[in-house]
Amino acid sequence: QAALPNVVILATGGTIAGAGASAINSATYAAAKVGVDKLIAGLPELSKVANVKGEQVFQVASESLTNDNLLTLAKRVSALAKQPDVDGIVITHGTDTVEETAYFLTLTVHTNKPIVMVASMRPGTALSADGALNLYDAVSVAGSKDAMGKGVLLTMNDSIESGRDVSKNFNIKPSAFVSQWGSLGMVVEGRNYWFRAPVKRHTMNSEFDIDTITSLPPVEIAMGYEGVASTAIDALGKSGIKALIHGGPGNGSVADRIVPSLQKLRADGIVVIRSSRVPDGFVIRNAEQPDDKYDWVVAHDLRPQKARILAMVALTKTSDTKELQRIFWEY
Numbered sequence: 551q552a553a554l555p556n557v558v559i560l561a562t563g564g565t566i567a568g569a570g571a572s573a574i575n576s577a578t579y580a581a582a583k584v585g586v587d588k589l590i591a592g593l594p595e596l597s598k599v600a601n602v603k604g605e606q607v608f609q610v611a612s613e614s615l616t617n618d619n620l621l622t623l624a625k626r627v628s629a630l631a632k633q634p635d636v637d638g639i640v641i642t643h644g645t646d647t648v649e650e651t652a653y654f655l656t657l658t659v660h661t662n663k664p665i666v667m668v669a670s671m672r673p674g675t676a677l678s679a680d681g682a683l684n685l686y687d688a689v690s691v692a693g694s695k696d697a698m699g700k701g702v703l704l705t706m707n708d709s710i711e712s713g714r715d716v717s718k719n720f721n722i723k724p725s726a727f728v729s730q731w732g733s734l735g736m737v738v739e740g741r742n743y744w745f746r747a748p749v750k751r752h753t754m755n756s757e758f759d760i761d762t763i764t765s766l767p768p769v770e771i772a773m774g775y776e777g778v779a780s781t782a783i784d785a786l787g788k789s790g791i792k793a794l795i796h797g798g799p800g801n802g803s804v805a806d807r808i809v810p811s812l813q814k815l816r817a818d819g820i821v822v823i824r825s826s827r828v829p830d831g832f833v834i835r836n837a838e839q840p841d842d843k844y845d846w847v848v849a850h851d852l853r854p855q856k857a858r859i860l861a862m863v864a865l866t867k868t869s870d871t872k873e874l875q876r877i878f879w880e881y
């Protein structure tokens with residue numbers, strides 16, 4: 551229909567494509583079972599808001615996605631966004647790592663067209679399944695002119711979240727996704743209500759471009775906790791990584807006994823990035839640890855898993871720690 555926007559749904563699996571043995575199975579089910587054509591056929595309401603086409607990119611639970619999957623997906627999104635007959639793109643995804651993929655696309659895809667991630671906490675076979683409405687909302691947001699230029703978005707539970715800020719903060723409830731700086735808006739009955747816009751660099755304003763990225767450097771995460779030993783950090787230091795994210799407690803603090811191991815990594819040319827495992831807040835440079843003296847980078851407000859995504863992308867351009875710190879402030 552000429553009056554409606556053209557939206558492509560890229561399907562990657564997850565619980566939104568999941569199936570359980572019975573309707574009471576809201577938590578026990580197999581993810582990534584239902585194909586995109588069946589998802590679209592099961593939701594005839596989509597044809598009222600957009601001309602929808604589906605493409606099955608992967609069929610996996612999101613905890614099993616790889617760096618290669620990220621590159622494949624982002625390159626496909628970038629190619630579609632360049633097509634004049636595509637107005638918006640929806641990506642169905644598992645909830646476990648959707649925040650990581652959303653941030654990767656935010657950093658690397660150069661487009662103003664809406665890119666909307668969507669997921670569900672319950673499989674479509676369960677009572678009160680949340681996937682159908684979430685998908686309807688995603689398609690309607692992806693087809694909206696007012697969603698352009700706002701970076702990669704996520705629609706879950708009536709909310710429109712920033713792909714940069716959003717995190718999974720609860721592992722069962724449909725209200726699982728929260729952005730510490732607030733939702734961008736809400737989508738209700740196919741209409742968008744906006745309250746904020748992102749200020750960090752994204753999509754069109756990013757210095758990174760998926761069309762020129764062919765591989766991602768290995769970056770790993772080590773957590774901090776009471777009684778932590780240096781075993782994991784020492785082993786990772788010998789594994790060929792280019793950067794290590796330290797997910798420390800509190801303000802991204804680091805146990806005294808771990809500091810020499812992190813200094814050894816830095817002396818060996820590995821970038822050390824100090825982040826916090828606390829869900830909200832941000833890490834301040836030279837508070838807790840002398841980052842200038844040790845030549846460490848701080849992850850600003852990014853949780854360890856998001857800091858890893860930015861580190862991989864940034865390292866495709868530079869390993870200069872001053873530049874990396876600038877990038878962590880700006881994105």
Ligand SMILES: NC(=O)C[C@H](N)C(=O)O
Nearest residue numbers: 564565611612644645646
């Ligand atoms: N709700 C979900 O989608 C969880 C699932 N493990 C996934 O991330 O694929």
